[in-house]
Amino acid sequence: MGSIRLTTLPTDLDILRHMNNGRYLSLFDLGRWDLLIRTGLFDAMKQRGWYAVVSSETVTFRKSLELWQRFDVESRFIGHDEKALFTEHRAVVDGEVYARVLVRARMLRRSGGxxxxxxxxxxxxxxxxxxxxxxxxxxxxxxSALPPTKAPAPSVWH
Structure with a gap:
């Protein structure tokens, strides 16, 4: 598990003056990078020409983060299936979860595959x-999965 301390900045706010919902995912990315570095995976990825891509993520909000509020992004690896790795990230204030994201990511090779x-x-x-x-x-x-990249995925509303 990893944890980083952050502060809600003016550039994080939406028109309602709390953390913009899209900003959470960018800040949770910082937690993911921290986790990659702490586990040694980042170095292994660089050495082998690997990179990770997020294939799906879902964020759930519970409480708003306000301007200048300090919070921790807590990150942990929660498992894998046959194709992907799963991580969880939480925005936490004084031990209380304000938001959580579940992420499914795949590890790819720069050379393909x-x-x-x-x-x-x-x-x-x-x-x-x-x-x-x-x-x-x-x-x-x-x-939440979409069709594979080589399969058709027409944009048709039903």
């Missing part, structure tokens, strides 16, 4: 103490 998990874990070691991904997370990933 996906990095299989066995290769990823051989480079880093299999993380210990990570519980099985909860069933609802698999349901969420399936329900």
């Amino acid at each position: 996906t990095v299989p998990h066995d290769e990823l874990f051989a480079a880093l070691g299999q993380p210990e103490g990570v519980p099985d991904v909860e069933g609802w997370i698999h349901d969420w990933a399936s329900a």
Whole structure:
């Protein structure tokens, strides 16, 4: 798990003077980078020509972050399925969750293709103490997925 301390800045605000909903995802990216660096994955990725892409994410808001409010972005790896890695990020004030995002990301090669998990874990070691991904997370990933890049995905409203 990783944690970074941030402050809500004037450039983070929307017209209602609280943290803009789109800003959370950018700030949670900082937590993801912190986690990549803390775990050594960032160095392994650079050495091997790998990069991560987010394939889906869902954010849930509970309370608003106000101007100059200090908060922590807490980040943790929560598991994987056959294709992707899952992380969770939280905006936390004094131990209380204000917002949470669930992220599904894939590890790709700059030369093309996906990095299989066995290769990823051989480079880093299999993380210990990570519980099985909860069933609802698999349901969420399936329900929010778009067709693969080589399959048609017409924009048709029903």
